[in-house]
Amino acid sequence: MGKSIFFVTLISIIGRQLPSFLLLFLSAHGLAAGLGSYPHLVVGDSLSSPRNGVRVTYLGTNGYQFEFKGHALLVDPYFSRVDLLSVALGSRIQPNAARINDGLRHLASGNCRTDAILVTHGHFDHLLDVPAVMAKTRARLIASASSVDLVRRLPDAGASSGDAVKPGDVRRIGPWKIRVLAATHDRLFGKVPFDRPPSQALAKAGSPQRAAGWICGEPLAFLIEVNGQRIYIDSGGTPAQLPPNESGSRRMDLAILGMALPDSRARLAAALARLQPRYVLPSHQDDFFRPLSAGFQFGPLTDFPFVQRESAQQNRSRLILLDYFRPWTLPAAVNPKTQTPNPKQRIKS
Numbered sequence: 001m002g003k004s005i006f007f008v009t010l011i012s013i014i015g016r017q018l019p020s021f022l023l024l025f026l027s028a029h030g031l032a033a034g035l036g037s038y039p040h041l042v043v044g045d046s047l048s049s050p051r052n053g054v055r056v057t058y059l060g061t062n063g064y065q066f067e068f069k070g071h072a073l074l075v076d077p078y079f080s081r082v083d084l085l086s087v088a089l090g091s092r093i094q095p096n097a098a099r100i101n102d103g104l105r106h107l108a109s110g111n112c113r114t115d116a117i118l119v120t121h122g123h124f125d126h127l128l129d130v131p132a133v134m135a136k137t138r139a140r141l142i143a144s145a146s147s148v149d150l151v152r153r154l155p156d157a158g159a160s161s162g163d164a165v166k167p168g169d170v171r172r173i174g175p176w177k178i179r180v181l182a183a184t185h186d187r188l189f190g191k192v193p194f195d196r197p198p199s200q201a202l203a204k205a206g207s208p209q210r211a212a213g214w215i216c217g218e219p220l221a222f223l224i225e226v227n228g229q230r231i232y233i234d235s236g237g238t239p240a241q242l243p244p245n246e247s248g249s250r251r252m253d254l255a256i257l258g259m260a261l262p263d264s265r266a267r268l269a270a271a272l273a274r275l276q277p278r279y280v281l282p283s284h285q286d287d288f289f290r291p292l293s294a295g296f297q298f299g300p301l302t303d304f305p306f307v308q309r310e311s312a313q314q315n316r317s318r319l320i321l322l323d324y325f326r327p328w329t330l331p332a333a334v335n336p337k338t339q340t341p342n343p344k345q346r347i348k349s
């Protein structure tokens with residue numbers, strides 16, 4: 001009885017201050033499944049895997065590490081995994097130093113140097129941990145002007161931190177060639193969450209304190225070229241902004257496509273037709289309100305069976321999944337001209 005009164009009170013408090021999507025997350029919690037249902041799709045290196053390719057490690061949410069010849073690149077590293085209630089209630093949120101250290105320990109591989117951190121947009125599940133990760137890795141931030149501005153406002157951020165980029169820009173760092181591309185952010189019931197700060201916050205222009213302070217800004221996608229291979233990554237988007245049309249040129253080797261919400265799923269077929277990737281890795285599908293230590297669970301607004309069906313229609317791409325912190329080396333194409341996946345390098349489950 002006491003428990004149910006507590007729950008009803010909680011829901012009514014939340015209901016007053018919350019976008020309804022968070023209620024949806026809350027109500028759907030506990031129903032989600034993990035990667036266990038898809039062992040045939042989950043890839044990872046084995047002892048016999050080649051060691052000289054581009055190694056991809058999934059960090060949860062839309063976070064990745066790419067490694068090549070002693071150089072690393074991070075995208076959207078987020079380890080703190082702020083809980084749903086703190087976001088829902090508009091509580092103060094902060095990076096979790098212990099979880100960040102744990103995450104980085106998983107990634108530390110000898111004398112690998114992190115060249116840069118790419119960020120797709122300013123939401124807390126992409127940018128909150130970046131200042132701490134920058135401090136630990138001494139990597140430079142490559143992000144939109146508004147994301148760089150958010151980081152600069154933090155009390156402990158160096159004034160010169162961050163390289164503000166826009167679509168069309170190209171950066172060459174170590175072995176990486178990074179092309180910045182335009183992107184959109186998925187809508188939730190018709191609008192982009194935390195699209196701009198409340199006018200009050202704008203006026204104060206202080207450092208972000210709550211989830212709503214980590215504004216989306218201009219969403220970006222990246223095309224990363226390394227080792228003669230091409231990787232496209234975004235955090236999702238709407239059909240209004242498709243990835244670049246690559247069907248006339250060489251196929252993409254790997255496409256990492258955010259798939260958290262319906263907008264992204266609606267553009268999946270068109271995105272695959274344009275990118276023609278050898279491998280397609282749906283991203284941002286996990287429940288990022290749970291700690292990484294709890295393991296991968298699909299988020300309640302994802303629909304992986306739909307993603308599977310759409311990918312099967314476009315049968316030139318191989319659909320894969322990655323588990324947290326389990327590296328996978330992107331196989332070389334058998335014939336770089338046709339870029340068909342190498343059947344010998346398929347990972348057995």
Ligand SMILES: [Zn+2]
Nearest residue numbers: 121123185216
């Ligand atoms: Zn977002």
